[in-house]
Amino acid sequence: SSSSIISISSSSPTVLPPCPADPPGLVGPMRVEFDWRRTMEDVRRGSSAGLRDGGRYSPPDCVSRHKVAIIIPFRNRHEHLKHWLYYLHPILKRQQLDYGVYVIHQHGTTTFNRAKLLNVGFVESLKEYAYDCFVFSDVDLVPMDDRNVYRCHSEPRHMAAAMDKFGFRLPYKTYFGGVVALTRAQYMLINGFSNTYWGWGAEDDDMYKRIVRRKMTVSRPDSKVGMYKMVRHTRDAHNEENPRASSQLSLTAVTMDNDGINTLKYTVKRIDKDQLHTMILVDIHAQL
Ligand code: UDH
Numbered sequence: 525s526s527s528s529i530i531s532i533s534s535s536s537p538t539v540l541p542p543c544p545a546d547p548p549g550l551v552g553p554m555r556v557e558f559d560w561r562r563t564m565e566d567v568r569r570g571s572s573a574g575l576r577d578g579g580r581y582s583p584p585d586c587v588s589r590h591k592v593a594i595i596i597p598f599r600n601r602h603e604h605l606k607h608w609l610y611y612l613h614p615i616l617k618r619q620q621l622d623y624g625v626y627v628i629h630q631h632g633t634t635t636f637n638r639a640k641l642l643n644v645g646f647v648e649s650l651k652e653y654a655y656d657c658f659v660f661s662d663v664d665l666v667p668m669d670d671r672n673v674y675r676c677h678s679e680p681r682h683m684a685a686a687m688d689k690f691g692f693r694l695p696y697k698t699y700f701g702g703v704v705a706l707t708r709a710q711y712m713l714i715n716g717f718s719n720t721y722w723g724w725g726a727e728d729d730d731m732y733k734r735i736v737r738r739k740m741t742v743s744r745p746d747s748k749v750g751m752y753k754m755v756r757h758t759r760d761a762h763n764e765e766n767p768r769a770s771s772q773l774s775l776t777a778v779t780m781d782n783d784g785i786n787t788l789k790y791t792v793k794r795i796d797k798d799q800l801h802t803m804i805l806v807d808i809h810a811q812l
Contacts, residue, residue, distance in 0.1 A: 540585065540586050542587050543588050545589070547619050550671055551670055553669050556666050562607065563606075568800070570610060571609055571610060571613035572800065578798070578802040579609075579624055579625035579626075580653075581623055581624075589620075590657055591653065591656045593657070594661060594674065595658060595661070596627045597628055597630070597645075597662070597663070598627045598628060599629060599636060601664065603755075607666065608665075609625075613625075613800065619670065619675070621674060624649060625800065625801040625802065627802065627803045628642070630806065631806060634762065635722040635763065636722075636724070637810065639719065639721050639731070640717070640721075642660045642716075643716045643785055644790050647785070656676070658707075660703070661702070662701075664757060666753050667703075667751070672745050676705045679741050681705040682704050682742050682744045683702070683745065684702030684704075685747060687753075688754060689754050700731050701728035703752070704728075704731070714737075714780065717730070718731075718784060719784065719787060719788055720779075723765060723766035726769035726772065790806050791807040793805040
């Protein structure tokens with residue numbers, strides 16, 4: 525009716541309707557180019573509209589169905605983060621998510637531990653807001669189709685189903701790397717991720733084994749919607765292949781109840797709120 529239209533103004537309190545189940549503004553396949561000339565000013569110009577401090581957003585005209593914390597493990601990849609922010613913010617807004625971006629920055633130069641940083645992101649983001657869904661994303665992965673919505677499903681979701689570096693298909697059937705989404709309940713059921721994979725490799729396979737062990741299955745978008753482009757890079761310093769990976773992986777079922785969110789220890793060194801993200805610098809108590 526006309527009266528309900530008139531009642532919608534920025535000054536009067538209004539009850540927003542729920543967002544539609546299918547976001548109406550999605551565009552489908554997108555061109556993704558990692559142009560090194562892109563500056564942070566370009567990124568801010570294209571991305572900051574509607575964002576609140578710390579990289580927080582909620583749709584202005586409806587109540588989102590999804591409260592999503594996006595967790596990015598990070599150290600010394602500012603170039604990649606720039607591209608990620610440039611592409612993802614506009615996509616996440618079109619997807620009508622109530623979201624926040626958390627960059628979990630490992631302090632120091634000790635061996636990198638991706639999965640432990642993801643656990644820290646889970647705990648720290650929940651201190652800020654009652655997120656019900658957690659998307660764990662590498663900093664160098666950008667989706668090529670915005671129908672790949674950064675939300676959770678009834679089973680843990682592997683979102684990066686078709687990465688360019690693997691010829692736009694899964695490298696193996698049980699692959700659970702790159703970008704994944706779990707609800708708070710799914711995450712708690714597997715005791716989060718392992719804290720003990722220092723260096724490169726197998727922490728994502730460990731996550732997969734936890735999920736199967738708890739009798740869940742993995743869902744994925746199809747290989748068109750699940751396409752991702754990765755920023756090309758060489759192996760980082762202080763992230764050598766983990767020599768213990770395969771022996772650790774053979775014991776996941778035995779160790780998972782005593783290695784995860786219930787044994788997580790770390791020290792937050794500082795929290796910086798940029799308009800495009802919340803950066804949490806953390807000492808993850810590396811002993812190596
Ligand atoms: N990461 C960092 N800093 C590091 C290491 C890892 O931020 O020093 C994060 C980042 O989000 C990255 C993710 O952890 O996307 C995964 O780490 P990775 O990029 O090393 O893993 P990936 O499988 O690459 O993408 C493996 C090494 C590439 C070697 C290529 C040789 N052809």
